[in-house]
Structure formats: structure tokens, C-alpha cells
Amino acid sequence: xxxxxxxxxxxxxxxxxxxxxxxxxxxxxxxxxxxxxxxxxxxxxxxxxxxxxxxxxxxxxxxxxxxxxxxxxxxxxxxxxxxxxxxxxxxxxxxxxxxxxxxxxxxxxxxxxxxxxxxxxxxxxxxxxxxxxxxxxxxxxxxxxxxxxxxxxxxxxxxxxxxxxxxxxxxxxxxxxxxxxxxx
Amino acid sequence: xxxxxxxxxxxxxxxxxxxxxxxxxxxxxxxxxxxxxxxxxxxxxxxxxxxxxxxxxxxxxxxxxxxxxxxxxxxxxxxxxxxxxxxxxxxxxxxxxxxxxxxxxxxxxxxxxxxxxxxxxxxxxxxxxxxxxxxxxxxxxxxxxx
Numbered sequence: 615x616x617x618x619x620x621x622x623x624x625x626x627x628x629x630x631x632x633x634x635x636x637x638x639x640x641x642x643x644x645x646x647x648x649x650x651x652x653x654x655x656x657x658x659x660x661x662x663x664x665x666x667x668x669x670x671x672x673x674x675x676x677x678x679x680x681x682x683x684x685x686x687x688x689x690x691x692x693x694x695x696x697x698x699x700x701x702x703x704x705x706x707x708x709x710x711x712x713x714x715x716x717x718x719x720x721x722x723x724x725x726x727x728x729x730x731x732x733x734x735x736x737x738x739x740x741x742x743x744x745x746x747x748x749x750x751x752x753x754x755x756x757x758x759x760x761x762x763x764x765x766x767x768x769x770x771x772x773x774x775x776x777x778x779x780x781x782x783x784x785x786x787x788x789x790x791x792x793x794x795x796x797x798x
Numbered sequence: 799x800x801x802x803x804x805x806x807x808x809x810x811x812x813x814x815x816x817x818x819x820x821x822x823x824x825x826x827x828x829x830x831x832x833x834x835x836x837x838x839x840x841x842x843x844x845x846x847x848x849x850x851x852x853x854x855x856x857x858x859x860x861x862x863x864x865x866x867x868x869x870x871x872x873x874x875x876x877x878x879x880x881x882x883x884x885x886x887x888x889x890x891x892x893x894x895x896x897x898x899x900x901x902x903x904x905x906x907x908x909x910x911x912x913x914x915x916x917x918x919x920x921x922x923x924x925x926x927x928x929x930x931x932x933x934x935x936x937x938x939x940x941x942x943x944x
Binding site for chain 1: 801803804806807808814842849
């Protein structure tokens with residue numbers, strides 16, 4: 615779970631990397647017509663697939679982003695984010711969101727417009743978490759939201775308002791109005 | 799017959815994926831059929847992967863209220879510092895200044911085990927002398943008057 619955060623950071627790193635490339639090309643191809651970039655972004659990626667290997671060369675995660683735009687104020691906007699994350703977990707996490715944005719100069723990532731997390735437990739039961747939006751805060755090893763959250767797994771349904779996930783301890787805290795049903 | 803689900807409400811909750819335990823705090827209410835438990839802090843531990851759980855409820859005090867399954871039976875209530883309940887067993891265990899009441903009868907002890915189905919109740923004393931089991935049985939009204 616901890617490296618789900620790192621994944622989304624990787625996108626920023628990739629975007630920053632492109633910035634350098636973008637500038638160099640602009641200097642050398644001054645006479646060629648500039649490609650237009652969407653929404654006044656200074657550079658963008660579309661249908662990007664990012665694969666990260668771990669130290670043993672195994673797939674740590676794969677992330678696809680339909681479109682990611684970087685802006686001059688150092689903010690970024692992502693569309694259709696889908697992260698399949700393996701490293702550090704006995705099974706995997708699938709995290710998806712329709713939209714995401716990184717505020718200017720920040721490392722926190724705001725995922726919105728439908729955020730889901732799917733995580734098969736070791737015993738095979740799949741935990742599914744659904745909320746409307748969530749902040750991913752890598753520097754604090756934390757994901758949090760004020761929105762309503764529903765978490766389900768076979769035999770158990772949990773709902774509450776507001777959630778904090780501690781990525782280090784893999785603990786999930788629901789902040790208010792908790793309602794749970796255990797069904798044998 | 800399909801086993802009854804358990805519903806829990808609380809102010810907030812901490813769910814630990816790794817340890818498979820959930821801790822609910824603040825105005826905790828657990829209901830299952832005619833049984834209601836209320837208290838301040840509830841820890842739920844998964845016993846197996848067939849949805850069986852063990853619940854340990856702390857309160858000041860923790861209370862239980864069991865509505866009768868059959869017409870004419872009595873409501874059974876009780877309270878203690880801590881109440882234990884598992885959904886694969888009909889027994890609840892009350893620990894610490896435990897009291898169980900049914901109709902006009904009352905049992906006091908340090909540990910009381912009450913079977914919700916058979917309504918059989920077993921009480922244990924505490925370690926010190928003034929923690930003996932005390933039982934009060936009310937005469938049926940109208941019968942045994944002198």
C-alpha cells in the first residue's frame with residue numbers, strides 16, 4: 615500500500631523529466647511549428663504506461679494514465695488512473711480514479727471522480743473500498759478523505775464518513791457515523 | 799435457518815487488515831436479532847473465515863438487553879464492566895460487577911455466564927470475601943403472600 619503513493623509520485627517524476635527534454639527540443643527546433651498542448655499545459659503524456667521493477671527485477675507496479683498534463687506552475691492533472699501494485703504486498707492492490715491532480719509545487723495527490731481500491735487478502739477474500747475522492751500524502755504515509763466510504767469484503771460491509779489509511783501499519787480509521795454489518 | 803447478521807454502530811472505527819481485528823469506539827451499539835449490546839469500546843476479532851466473530855465490549859458499564867424470542871417470556875438485561883459475545887455461541891459472559899436481571903430476579907457476581915437460548919445462568923464469585931454471588935428471587939405476585 616505504501617508504494618501506491620510512490621507510484622503516483624513516479625508520474626510526477628516522469629513529467630518533470632519530460633520538462634527538461636521539452637525545453638531542449640524547443641531550443642533546437644525553433645523554426646518548426648510548436649505542437650499544441652492541451653489546456654495550456656507546457657507538456658503532456660497520453661496513454662502512458664509506467665512499469666517499475668523492484669531490486670530483483672520483478673514487476674513492482676504497473677500504472678496506466680490516459681492523459682497527464684503538466685502546467686507551468688508545476689501542477690499536474692491526470693485522467694483515468696489505474697495502478698496495479700504488487701511490491702511489498704502479499705497479493706496486490708488495484709487503485710483506480712477517473713481524475714487526479716497535483717497542486718502547484720506539492721507532492722500530495724488528489725484523486726477524485728470515483729476512487730476504488732481492490733485488495734485480495736491472503737485468504738483470497740477481496741476487500742473493496744469505494745469513495746468519491748481521496749488525498750494521497752506521500753510525505754506522511756497517509757491517504758485520507760472526508761467523503762463517505764464503503765468497504766466490503768465477503769461477510770462484512772463497513773461504511774463511515776471520513777477515512778484515514780496509515781500506509782505503514784496498514785490500518786484504516788473511519789472518522790464518523792460508522793455502520794458495520796457482519797453476515798456469517 | 800440463515801444465521802442472523804450483526805449490526806454495529808459507533809462514532810469511529812479502526813480496522814487492522816493485518817491482524818484482522820476491528821476496534822469501534824464512541825456510543826457503540828451492537829445488535830443481533832433481539833439482542834442489543836451497548837458500551838464505549840468494542841473489539842471484534844475474526845474467529846474464522848466463515849463470518850464468525852468474537853466481540854469484547856467495554857463500558858461504564860457495558861450493557862446487554864435481550865428481548866424474548868417467545869411471547870410471554872421475560873426480557874433479560876444485564877450490565878458489567880466487560881461483556882464478551884461470539885456469534886457462533888449463544889453464551890454471553892459478563893465480567894466485573896456483573897448483574898443479570900430477568901423479571902424481578904437478579905443475580906450479582908464477578909463473572910456471569912448467560913445462555914441466550916436456554917436462559918441458563920451461571921455465576922462465579924470474586925476473589926475477595928465481599929464478592930460472593932448474590933441472588934434475589936422475587937415471589938410470583940399474588941401467590942406467596944402471608
